Amino acid sequence: MRSSKINLNRAILAIAVPAIVSNITTPVLGLVDVAIAGHIGAAASIGAIAVGSTMFNMLYWLFSFLRMATAGLTSQSCGAGDFHASSAHLRRALLISTAIAVLLILFSQPLGYAALDFLDADDATAPLARSYFGIVIFGAPAVLGTYAINGWLLGMQNTRIPMYVAIATNIFNIAVSAVLVFGFGLKIEGIATGTLSAQWFGFVIALVALWRRYHPAHVDFAVIIRRSSLVQLFKLNIDIFLRTLCLVAVTVWFTRAGAEQGVEILAANALLMQLFMFFSYFTDGFAFAGEALGGKYYGAGDHDMLRAVVRRLMGWGAWLALGFTIIYFLGGELIVRALTDDGNVIDTACEYMPWAVGIPFCGTMAFLYDGVFVGLTLTRRMLVSLLAGMIVFFAVYFALRYVMGNHALWLAFLGYLLVRGIALHLLFKAVR
Numbered sequence: 001m002r003s004s005k006i007n008l009n010r011a012i013l014a015i016a017v018p019a020i021v022s023n024i025t026t027p028v029l030g031l032v033d034v035a036i037a038g039h040i041g042a043a044a045s046i047g048a049i050a051v052g053s054t055m056f057n058m059l060y061w062l063f064s065f066l067r068m069a070t071a072g073l074t075s076q077s078c079g080a081g082d083f084h085a086s087s088a089h090l091r092r093a094l095l096i097s098t099a100i101a102v103l104l105i106l107f108s109q110p111l112g113y114a115a116l117d118f119l120d121a122d123d124a125t126a127p128l129a130r131s132y133f134g135i136v137i138f139g140a141p142a143v144l145g146t147y148a149i150n151g152w153l154l155g156m157q158n159t160r161i162p163m164y165v166a167i168a169t170n171i172f173n174i175a176v177s178a179v180l181v182f183g184f185g186l187k188i189e190g191i192a193t194g195t196l197s198a199q200w201f202g203f204v205i206a207l208v209a210l211w212r213r214y215h216p217a218h219v220d221f222a223v224i225i226r227r228s229s230l231v232q233l234f235k236l237n238i239d240i241f242l243r244t245l246c247l248v249a250v251t252v253w254f255t256r257a258g259a260e261q262g263v264e265i266l267a268a269n270a271l272l273m274q275l276f277m278f279f280s281y282f283t284d285g286f287a288f289a290g291e292a293l294g295g296k297y298y299g300a301g302d303h304d305m306l307r308a309v310v311r312r313l314m315g316w317g318a319w320l321a322l323g324f325t326i327i328y329f330l331g332g333e334l335i336v337r338a339l340t341d342d343g344n345v346i347d348t349a350c351e352y353m354p355w356a357v358g359i360p361f362c363g364t365m366a367f368l369y370d371g372v373f374v375g376l377t378l379t380r381r382m383l384v385s386l387l388a389g390m391i392v393f394f395a396v397y398f399a400l401r402y403v404m405g406n407h408a409l410w411l412a413f414l415g416y417l418l419v420r421g422i423a424l425h426l427l428f429k430a431v432r
Contacts, residue, residue, distance in 0.1 A: 074155025075295025
């Protein structure tokens, strides 16, 4: 029994640790662009990169189902020992990602204008952001294709290749962007071209590594576009897409509600949300393990091992939550001071710090169960849990905002996380 627990822990860590490294590495791609823009000389350049990056984050976030649905379906095929079905999932995901990317490129001009209008960029920033968007949008096939590849690799229990690809992509981006900007003086165009080149570089090496490692089986095109398979994938994608819209609604409203209370509260909330994001990089790594291993044992029909995986994940989650709670309780103010020198913002952030300290406790179960349910492809239950959390978020905020102010916003956010986790726990008990 002890040996099986150790082996299960090793299997979880073998997936979680590389995924955590990838998660931490991913934001570097945007930070590199901002850092290089900061040395061009105009504040508008930094703003353009920030706005341009946000435009793509908003756009690509809506298509995260390409990774999630592919991971769940592939992990179940892996558990069932059906490599031909796994290969079909890969080819089908790449076909769909390419089709979506082509549409994004074709409609890039109206999409770009709509996103700029939504973000309300000023007259100095908007033209530069538009230029950045107009170049980087041609990386859509590579970005969405990488989503499909990473989902498939996760389903095959492999997070090492995505980790190596993420590291290589960032190194490539730094090198190319620096040469184009500082060597050839291309400014925003150089940064955009560097990012575009890095996206295609990452996609190509991921594709090559995948093919060399797994040699996916040949699948007839008729099988790839089989109606039953496309309908199954479509249903999963609709649930995940709607869930993503709910996530976006909560995130956008959180920012909007903070902005309504003044620039200092907006800035303080933004800084404290960095604690949420950093914690999520670690828990998402274990959620990926839940996707891969949960789907594998569910596909194999081994419900005892599935429940053992969930118990082990919750154990790891409890230790993570405890560790981050202690770090944020003892060092939260130091982290905020490292992020800003503005005394008023620091004081405001410290006032609301106790809510940020509660994030690990309230969010861990929701994050980990999300991963498990992706692996089980029970996406409708994920959507239901998030709808319940979203309802609690808006109900608490609107009921208490005039009484508690920004404290109501944070209480609503923690309630949203906690309700999601409790709902998923109850829904998992009904899994057969």
